[in-house]
Amino acid sequence: MEIIIRNTVNQPIYEQIYSQLKAQIIAGTLTPGEALPSIRALAKDLRISVITTKRAYDELEAEGFLYTVAGKGCFVAEKNLDLIREQQLKELEDHLSAAVELAKSCGLTAEELFDMLRVLSEEENV
Secondary structure, eight states, rough: OOOOOOOSSOHHHHHHHHHHHHHHHHHHHOOOOOOOOHHHHHHHHHTTHHHHHHHHHHHHHHHTTEEETTTTTEEEOOOHHHHHHHHHHHHHHHHHHHHHHHHHHHHHHHHHHHHHHHHHHHHTOO
């Protein structure tokens, strides 16, 4: 399990941990039933506060990505990948709707917006 904390981004550290762990669970890098480092061990490895690590784990547990066994630790939960994908598609639709509204306010045509998306996709190799 690899987590990289960047101080150069405007994202709280707990969100960086949360999003990286969530991405690893969705990608299958972390498998259901796999034990995660203890909150204290992860905090020590990353040189951050235990409170910060606990908040990231709590967020993941609240969303059903982790479960805790008293005295044993935190583990990756079984997750319905179709449901996760559907949630991500919904989030993507929300972002695209906002992009369409912004494009309208800038006077862009649909074709210009598609061209912009095409260029961005090619740059990211999507």
